[in-house]
Amino acid sequence: MSEIIDHAPGAATEKPTPKAAPAKISGPPATILLLAATFLAGNGLLYFIGLWRPFWWLALLGDFVLIVMAAEQVGRSVPPARRKLYERTLAFGFPLLALVAWQLIVDAGILNPLWFPQPTRIAKALWEVTVNYDRFSETSLIGRPWLIPARFQAEGWAGVWSLFAESHVWATLGRVAVGFVIGAIPGILLGVVMGINRTVRLMLDTTLSAIYVLPKIAIFPIVMLMFADPFGEGPKIAVVALSVFFLMAINTMAGVRDIDPVFLMAGRNYGARGVSLLRHVIIPAAMPVIFAGLRLALGTALIVIISVEFLRAKQGVGFMTFYYWEVLNPEKMYAGLVVVMMLGVLLTYGLQALQRRLMPWER
Amino acid sequence: MADHGVGISRPKPAPKIETRNVCKIYDTVSGPTTVVDDFSLDVADGEFVCIVGPSGCGKSTYLRMLAGLDTHSSGSIYIRPGDDPTKPLNSVVFQEYAVFPWKTVIENVAFGLQMRGVGKAERLQVADHWLERVGLRKFAHYYPSEISGGMKQRVSIIRALANDPEVLLMDEPLGALDAQTRIVLQAELLRIWQETRKTVVFITHSLDEAILLGDRVVLMAAHPGRLLASFPIDIARPRTVETMNTPQFAELRGAIWSQLSREVTRAMEMQA
Numbered sequence A: 001m002s003e004i005i006d007h008a009p010g011a012a013t014e015k016p017t018p019k020a021a022p023a024k025i026s027g028p029p030a031t032i033l034l035l036a037a038t039f040l041a042g043n044g045l046l047y048f049i050g051l052w053r054p055f056w057w058l059a060l061l062g063d064f065v066l067i068v069m070a071a072e073q074v075g076r077s078v079p080p081a082r083r084k085l086y087e088r089t090l091a092f093g094f095p096l097l098a099l100v101a102w103q104l105i106v107d108a109g110i111l112n113p114l115w116f117p118q119p120t121r122i123a124k125a126l127w128e129v130t131v132n133y134d135r136f137s138e139t140s141l142i143g144r145p146w147l148i149p150a151r152f153q154a155e156g157w158a159g160v161w162s163l164f165a166e167s168h169v170w171a172t173l174g175r176v177a178v179g180f181v182i183g184a185i186p187g188i189l190l191g192v193v194m195g196i197n198r199t200v201r202l203m204l205d206t207t208l209s210a211i212y213v214l215p216k217i218a219i220f221p222i223v224m225l226m227f228a229d230p231f232g233e234g235p236k237i238a239v240v241a242l243s244v245f246f247l248m249a250i251n252t253m254a255g256v257r258d259i260d261p262v263f264l265m266a267g268r269n270y271g272a273r274g275v276s277l278l279r280h281v282i283i284p285a286a287m288p289v290i291f292a293g294l295r296l297a298l299g300t301a302l303i304v305i306i307s308v309e310f311l312r313a314k315q316g317v318g319f320m321t322f323y324y325w326e327v328l329n330p331e332k333m334y335a336g337l338v339v340v341m342m343l344g345v346l347l348t349y350g351l352q353a354l355q356r357r358l359m360p361w362e363r
Numbered sequence B: 001m002a003d004h005g006v007g008i009s010r011p012k013p014a015p016k017i018e019t020r021n022v023c024k025i026y027d028t029v030s031g032p033t034t035v036v037d038d039f040s041l042d043v044a045d046g047e048f049v050c051i052v053g054p055s056g057c058g059k060s061t062y063l064r065m066l067a068g069l070d071t072h073s074s075g076s077i078y079i080r081p082g083d084d085p086t087k088p089l090n091s092v093v094f095q096e097y098a099v100f101p102w103k104t105v106i107e108n109v110a111f112g113l114q115m116r117g118v119g120k121a122e123r124l125q126v127a128d129h130w131l132e133r134v135g136l137r138k139f140a141h142y143y144p145s146e147i148s149g150g151m152k153q154r155v156s157i158i159r160a161l162a163n164d165p166e167v168l169l170m171d172e173p174l175g176a177l178d179a180q181t182r183i184v185l186q187a188e189l190l191r192i193w194q195e196t197r198k199t200v201v202f203i204t205h206s207l208d209e210a211i212l213l214g215d216r217v218v219l220m221a222a223h224p225g226r227l228l229a230s231f232p233i234d235i236a237r238p239r240t241v242e243t244m245n246t247p248q249f250a251e252l253r254g255a256i257w258s259q260l261s262r263e264v265t266r267a268m269e270m271q272a
């Protein structure tokens, strides 16, 4: 807190007139001090009269409001140069604070650690599933990459591959990536055709919309039957691909239909026809909507693959999560959920990087 | 050609653009609406024709039909090809700019050439030349979202000029600009046209602009869009923006304005 007071904007800009500075500084920080005092006094009072425990969620709600008010006060006096730092502190600091609150509440015995294991224990569980090999299911989380040199020496590439093959993360990532590509590319192509051609659109639109709303997990049993090895990778990848395909077809169609006709006219007037019109006008014009669709499709792909792994898999992050639920090891189950979230964030970053490369005109 | 005999008028060269009795009927929910009705207009090779008329009278529709971007319901439209068959017949400067946001300024200017299969080095050189001419060279590798509206419209104009078409079709190219930028671009257009002498059909809302730029000003009537009158502008060239201050200019403007204002009032009453 004291640092914030020292760096209030008045202090820097008003140095030549020291007399004016104190008056200016006392503005926002005084409010912050008041808010901090309210925070301490409020929580302390509730604790001593024994109301904090039964009404912990109300107390936390009040604390949240106080923190928001304090952060807004700080935000008002942040100099532009520090703006970025301030925003990052909010974005990462608040979740951290929430984790600390979770930890304290479970430590105090207010919430049952069996259902809400403390973040530190989840972190420990995550570390354990990362470094250890599970002999029973013959798997590990990320495939123990530190063993790669030794295995390579002993067994060559086959040894390295066996490490990859035992990994939950690589299994899930592989299914999502392959299914995503197999689904997205034809989906985008069909969407473009439906966007351009009225006849195809009229013929397929209703059917696509109907299949689109069908939960893909519901057709998983049928998809399994279509493959020679119903328990292999085929059906899992196929069901991811299917869900991505329908979403991308519908989204791309909307994107193509929404293109400002003046761009199509300009393209045609300057000689673009067929493929060149597609390449120079239609695809780039629909690109923002296509990427919005890919973003959604990524979320759907993760949902589908995790549920499929819950149902029928001997490997994968979804399998791991469900497995530790079955053996009632909540810390490791939560660790599985954390891995799913990290995969989601990672893949979204990847998609954003691709978007920046393919759409340089939107900064 | 000249010595065909005394008394016989010199045979006119074939017009570059021939529009005969063109109609455009849109099928709307409230039945068919005639937007352009029996419109005939010939434009000579190298002539600069300006079309003015009340908003919604069908100017853009006519231009799109000329460009082959829209069909006409009846009548005939013909643009005479030039000696060089590889040259495009027409290039349009659109009312809404239509500069591609996903291409850089120089890629936009070179777009027509690229579509005609001109090699990369050559088309970039041509585009660079035009950018230089309108003072946009510094912005060659900017994206349209990074430049001002006036610059975008200049890009849209030189995209058409770099394509070197037989006829240039411009739909209110300066309509969305502020008054100062507009005057600067009018001067630029005058200068460029005096050097290239292209056949131009130019739509504008500004009568001053039409008289300043055109060899002829064509008035259109609204609901349905018809040809109302055609005024030759015999002000000597080269003209500059100062030409607008001459008595000859004021006289022409007075004569055309009396007809135009009547038509605009009528169109407004019909819409009410």
Ligand SMILES: Nc1ncnc2c1ncn2[C@@H]1O[C@H](COP(=O)(O)OP(=O)(O)OP(=O)(O)O)[C@@H](O)[C@H]1O
Pocket: B026, B027, B028, B033, B035, B054, B055, B056, B057, B058, B059, B060, B061, B062, B095
């Ligand atoms: N696709 C369409 N279907 C039905 N009516 C249309 C269509 N396109 C244009 N119109 C009508 O045709 C008329 C002429 O439109 P147009 O855009 O050619 O006018 P304009 O003279 O260019 O007007 P402005 O000066 O405002 O640009 C308008 O009344 C418009 O409502």
Ligand SMILES: [Mg+2]
Pocket: B059, B060, B061, B095, B171
């Ligand atoms: Mg128009």
